[in-house]
Amino acid sequence: MCNCGSKDVLTPQIGVVTEIRTETSDVKTFRIEKPEGGMVFDFMPGQCAMLSAPGMGEAIFSITSSPTTKDYMEFSIKRCGEITECLHAMEVGQQIAIRGPYGKSFPVTTDALKHKDLIFIAGGIGLAPLHSVIDYMLAKREDYGSIDVVYGARSKEDFVDYKELSEVWPQEKNTKVHLTIDRAQEGWTGNVGFVPQFLKDLKFTPDKTVLLCGPPIMIKLCLAALIEMGFEKTQVYTTLEFRMKCGVGKCGRCNVGNKYVCKDGPVFRCDEIDELPDEY
């Protein structure tokens, strides 16, 4: 494949798209494997990978499948730009250039999350990084306490992985799923309203640890709501969205304070984020 001494850190590997599921009008889930089958590289939940659309460029996406499923990797990608446009135009069997894993994962192996009661708060495509953590925890269910998934989307059709949300996860031990949509819609019996208000209605006790991921405005409002409910900032983990290019902390794009979001993040605890200069 490459005729050089050693592979450079920016050189991607080849993966094959083996399955494409259309989740919503603008989100598709791509299953990528090595040409000879299996996971392209090992990773931990919350880490990201760089996918290339040759001619357009590269972009970083969080890996949606759990590292415990060894024979493939999945990415839920929302169509919102040049590169995602090209990725959405891919067909099954097409080869793709992929490199990674990049960034620090959610601390699933340390006692920061182990044996703790957990709340997953996701908005829109924000479920993608958390999906990997939830599947990982369901595979090792006894290491973790209760799991509550709070997921908000614009409308019923905008829920990503609706099948898993409504059928698979609620059946798991001590796992509850709470769904909400922004505006009322006929044929929808669940909760209606934005996620921050929904959190208050669910009256979570502040002894749980929170993993929060979604559009920046939602993260800000949810964090405020959680603090009102008595949560400490050290209990809330979130991901910081920043422009990333190399993924290895050299190209300088994602530098905030003395941290590089692609290497020291994108997963941060909220008190760590306060130490950074407010430039995000």
Next chain:
Amino acid sequence: MLKINKAKWLELFAALSAQGTLYVPANVDDKVDFTIWQNATEVDLQATQTAKSIKNIFFPQVENLLDFKTDGLKLSVEQRMLPEEATIAFGVRGCDVRSFEVLDKVFLKDPVDTFYKARRENCTIVSLACSAPDETCFCGTFAIDATNPGGDVTTWLVGDELFWQANTDKGSQLTEKVKTLLVEGDAAEVAAQQKATKEIMAKMPLADFKIAAKIPAEQEKVFNSTVWQQLSGTCLSCCACTYVCPTCHCYDVRDFEVDNKVERFRCWDSCMCKDFTKMAAVNPRVSRLERFRQRYMHKLVYFPENNEGTFACVGCGRCLQKCPVNLNIVKVAKALEVAKDV
């Protein structure tokens, strides 16, 4: 201490260029810049430093990384060959030699950048001590001894004699290859020149310029100081200072579509560009003040915090000479030092 007379320099350059591509500071259309030596090149060892820094020997402005070939659903990735040709950088001043250590802290830190590493290891650095520092130089601020610049081989230009001293084994291997041209020299002449140069440096306007310890220490206050408004007000936010700076290392990775294949290349990028941090939804540093502040906070505060106090500046003074509106790191540091709210 070995030395070689001016009359034999042409032979020395010919012998060196036999060992590998020789870069020398030469007079290129009324500017002194590093170019590949041919026997017609007008080598200029008097110029205090070159117009552009020498970082493009290791970190070129444009560098093809890999090629994509697509046929049908198949995709092949072919990384470009790592550069193996030996190079020799002759006449590198003390500040530029130190700038390689700053770049090493970025590119050779794990995960290693193999293109940079290949170029860096295949290059022998022949440094040239300063004997006529300029008023824009302030390498003293970063404890760089311009009269003994280090590198694989150190040379001193005293009158018509070029004194030669190998420091590393790479340097002594090179010395072996050109031994026949070198004769014994008296080290005292070099010591005399060093003393004289140090006296001149003490008279320079920026001789006692220091980066106040409080700038890296009180990061929060420095970040929120009102000084940035006054300083960045007239900055043009062009990229001149970042492209001539020897320690600026930000880059962009872009694709270029040719007929049947795609070339992925790396090129210099600048935090002063408007779209450096532009994302789909928002650009965290949309105003000129934020970009200006990020450049100097990175060089004076963030980089030292991650790299045991090494500043991302070597005091070469190129930004002092090249900025269209004469804004530079010295003015920033001095303004922050006397600022009332820091």
Next chain:
Amino acid sequence: MQKIAELIKKEAESLLKEKKVTAVLAWQPGEFYYDNSPAYFTSLEQLDKLVYNEFCPANLSKYLMTGSKKKETMAIFAKPCDTYGINQLIKDHRVKRELITVIGIPCSGMIDIKKIKAQGVKGIISVAVEGEKVIVKTAYGEKTFNKTDILLAKCMSCKGSDYMIADKELGEKMEVKCQKLDPLAGVTKLEAMTSKERFAFWQEELSKCIRCNACRDICPACSCEQCIFDNQEAAVAGKASANTAEEQMFHIIRAYHVAGRCVGCGECARVCPQGIQLGLLNTKFSKDISMFYGKYQPGADTDSKAPLVDYKFDDVEPTISAKGGR
């Protein structure tokens, strides 16, 4: 010039004290007497740092744009050559005439520090200017120049000492005393060359470009909100000086966008870190425009129609072989 600096300070003080303007645009000193940088002065105590001497070549007109955008009144001390830039910005609706106060200040030509350094001068400690004599004290001794041989190229082809726009004029007008350099000299020299020589000249000249955009960012006629070269999707946004053809295109298109609006202030050539003679492209366009469509000096007024947004029925045909229109 020192006398003028006092007048400027007094004027700025009165403007700020009476709150007529929120900011005053002038120059502040640097480290070495010759590296003054443009600055906004918004409070009285900042004013003691105001300076005006033979090293203030920067054209401050473009900074008025930020004031007009924020609807703030601003005052500017403008040399005669800067006033052309102010007029052009007003005509391009980037600066509101009623928000700015223009105070004309005389100028007898600015000195080019590169010309001093080109003669091997290093380690400058101080520079003193007495009349036509310039005494440069350095760590290696002292050197005296006479001002006429070290003037900036743009000052040697100075367009005269009267102000195109000025609410007030300080001091009396001063002439630039040197043998005048014809601004079109470079263009005519190039036009005399053969096509092959011209191509070689431009290929060698433009291959030095490092795409730093300093020429675009200092130019008073280059005032688009979003420049096409900043637009990622435009595929001309070459950050990489990939090869000479891309640079040629960048420089031709930039010169084209300011054709008919470039006031010939010479700032692009002055600020280029690589010393490319950029002024030639713009001067060629203004020479062509004046030759084909009648003598026109952009920035001389704020209401005339720019040549490229105007036409006449009997304009010259682009290709000689085609028949003329009605």
Next chain:
Amino acid sequence: MLEAAACENTNHEPLIVAFCCNWCSYAGADGAGTARKTYPANIKIIKVPCSCRVNPLFILRAFLRGADGVILCGCHPGDCHYTSGNYYTRRRMKLLMSMLSFLGIEEGRMRVEWVSAAEGNKFSETMNSFAETIKGLGENVKLRDLRCKK
């Protein structure tokens, strides 16, 4: 290096881009077609609403991506569907052609022609003569991005 590449492959098949204004020249091209007048196949026509829609950036971009000649056809001055479009084109393109020669690019590489809807044969004559001149000038090496068509 550039000079050598230009003259050695004379059997080079030139690529020519023609910007044709929708109301006159494009109709002229149709007219040439109905009158069975032929013009070389390697001319790629781009239809534009008016000749003054063509930004000099398009012409330089065409050269950059490998065109060997660019011809801009519009209505005769005075006949423009938008009354004054081609007057502006005339001024704009006169400056661009003068700049290209100032930069040392071969004179004939770029041309502006006024072709009305009725002048079908003039259209094919112009295209044939332009193709001849470009074939004579050989491959455009001076204004082309060297990474295209290695």
